[in-house]
Amino acid sequence: MQNRIVDAMPIARKLIANYLAVKPGEEVFIVVDTETDMTMPRALAGASLDMGAEYTLAIMPSRGMGEKSTTCTDVIGKGMEGADVYISMTRTSGAAVYDGRLKALLEQKKLRECCMVMRELDNYIKGGALADYEEVYRDGQKLAEFWEGKKHIKITSPAGTDLEAEIGHGHAIIECGIARNPGDSMAFSDGEVSQGPNEGTMNGVLVIDGPICMIGTPLEPIRMTIKYGKIASLDGGDPKVLQQLAKIIDEVPNADNIAEIGLGLNPCSLQNGDFQEEKKVRGTCHIALGDNLYYDGTTKCEVHMDMIQYRPTVTMDGIDVVKDGKVILLDG
Numbered sequence: 001m002q003n004r005i006v007d008a009m010p011i012a013r014k015l016i017a018n019y020l021a022v023k024p025g026e027e028v029f030i031v032v033d034t035e036t037d038m039t040m041p042r043a044l045a046g047a048s049l050d051m052g053a054e055y056t057l058a059i060m061p062s063r064g065m066g067e068k069s070t071t072c073t074d075v076i077g078k079g080m081e082g083a084d085v086y087i088s089m090t091r092t093s094g095a096a097v098y099d100g101r102l103k104a105l106l107e108q109k110k111l112r113e114c115c116m117v118m119r120e121l122d123n124y125i126k127g128g129a130l131a132d133y134e135e136v137y138r139d140g141q142k143l144a145e146f147w148e149g150k151k152h153i154k155i156t157s158p159a160g161t162d163l164e165a166e167i168g169h170g171h172a173i174i175e176c177g178i179a180r181n182p183g184d185s186m187a188f189s190d191g192e193v194s195q196g197p198n199e200g201t202m203n204g205v206l207v208i209d210g211p212i213c214m215i216g217t218p219l220e221p222i223r224m225t226i227k228y229g230k231i232a233s234l235d236g237g238d239p240k241v242l243q244q245l246a247k248i249i250d251e252v253p254n255a256d257n258i259a260e261i262g263l264g265l266n267p268c269s270l271q272n273g274d275f276q277e278e279k280k281v282r283g284t285c286h287i288a289l290g291d292n293l294y295y296d297g298t299t300k301c302e303v304h305m306d307m308i309q310y311r312p313t314v315t316m317d318g319i320d321v322v323k324d325g326k327v328i329l330l331d332g
Contacts, residue, residue, distance in 0.1 A: 027085070028084070031072065040089070112186075127272070140175070144193050161205060173194050174193055176190055201229055207223050222238060255303050283311070311325035
């Protein structure tokens with residue numbers, strides 16, 4: 001894998017110098033776990049030095065599903081306070097990004113951050129990573145501006161999803177590959193706008209035909225009933241995936257909570273079975289279970305699990321945003 005730093009360095013330089021706009025003298029804090037492929041973290045550290053910044057690379061324990069997987073160590077929590085730029089790269093969980101201490105620092109505009117958790121090296125150098133992020137970010141701004149202040153969302157899909165929820169309690173969050181100012185947030189690869197539904201308001205049927213965080217793509221779409229913002233029942237689909245989901249819901253408090261609604265905007269992202277890549281695909285919709293503190297909610301959970309739907313139709317306050325997987329609000 002060491003040879004692949006040749007592939008990683010050009011992207012790392014672009015990330016540090018342009019997308020994160022790292023300045024001389026700034027402190028860049030890179031957090032990994034024991035299962036992280038170190039090629040890109042090392043490339044980012046080198047690119048930070050090239051910009052005249054200093055880096056700190058911290059290794060935290062790998063977290064299993066539900067094992068404090070939205071909570072980082074206290075030392076890393078303290079380290080965030082000294083950072084200008086925070087880059088989370090834990091492979092086994094989102095602990096380094098969904099920790100509530102990071103959310104607080106972002107709200108206080110103490111730092112800017114880039115989420116690169118639960119990804120393989122290819123996710124940083126192929127597919128969605130190669131997009132024109134100036135263009136993707138402009139689309140994210142347009143969608144977030146439209147989304148802000150809307151009160152009702154409806155989601156349907158050819159696979160059978162039929163959901164409705166109230167929205168507007170939290171802000172629409174732009175994650176479109178650029179975070180140049182304190183308080184800004186991005187991921188990489190990237191390209192989505194998201195918001196949490198108002199807690200306790202989502203009802204209907206959710207059918208997942210795309211990949212699920214840390215589980216994979218079901219051989220048969222997973223069908224579930226949602227009542228008052230929680231999974232009321234798992235009704236059918238791939239038996240192995242159903243068993244895994246049921247175990248998580250049974251064993252992890254609040255894992256049945258509907259935490260997030262996200263719409264993909266990246267025209268270069270690949271439909272390759274990787275949930276982190278696919279949730280950015282232009283015209284997809286993902287629904288997340290579990291922790292919603294990052295989305296201005298109040299539900300703490302040790303999982304945050306994205307689940308992708310193909311070819312959704314999404315309306316907000318009765319206005320079409322996405323229709324059969326096309327972002328018609330932006331593309332016409």
